[in-house]
Amino acid sequence: MDPLSQTLAALADPTRRAMLLRLSHGDATVGELGAPFRLSQPAISKHLKVLQTAGLITRRKAAQTRPCHLERARLADLDDFMQHFRAVTEGQLDQLATYLANIQSTGETE
Amino acid sequence: MDPLSQTLAALADPTRRAMLLRLSHGDATVGELGAPFRLSQPAISKHLKVLQTAGLITRRKAAQTRPCHLERARLADLDDFMQHFRAVTEGQLDQLATYLANIQSTGETE
């Protein structure tokens, strides 16, 4: 499966999205990430494996725990894809670019 | 299933993403949307139904055809979700805002 499809499939689950949101505030262990959910521990491990396989998180070793870390690269890739649909926003960015060009050239000539 | 999960699940398929990209350039019929793919016609209809159920497209009637139209609202919802992960980008936007404020005030005072 291509990386973007993997990313989107991983995100298409509210439990995994909640885990990522938690990780956006800082690293957390498997136990900490699973605590909010009424799920068995293997289910938590499975969700984290999906996120890891998608490249959305990495893990390190710390004693018995395996703290997880959010990797933003794949989210950035998704952002790039989303860019294709930002017709209105693109228009606004064009306006901003024009605005920037205007005030910049104004500043240079004065 | 919650709307955001439905949106992401619908996007987690390259065929459906390609269809949406096509629709971002304008409405298209079922036949037009299916043409690029080596898939049976019912498979195309199924993919479009997934997109429609997720609220990503709507369809109207035109003679025998059923032209599809991209609906950007759910993509905007996804964008809102993505916002939670834009820590670095937010910093860059802050810098841009500062930059804009600077050159703007400079321009005003001169």
Next chain:
DNA sequence: TCTTTGTTTTACCGATTAGTTATATAATGA
């Protein structure tokens, strides 16, 4: 009316998914 074109629906299949329980592995600490 009959045929053609465009699309949907139905019924089916194999693969994948999300969950479970039970078991294994790994590191710590008594």
Next chain:
DNA sequence: TCATTATATAACTAATCGGTAAAACAAAGA
């Protein structure tokens, strides 16, 4: 060494998914 804590793996199950072929439906045109 032995028990505890943290996590992963294995084996299983029910449900969902992406595809197919065959049939039905809808509108247009001869």
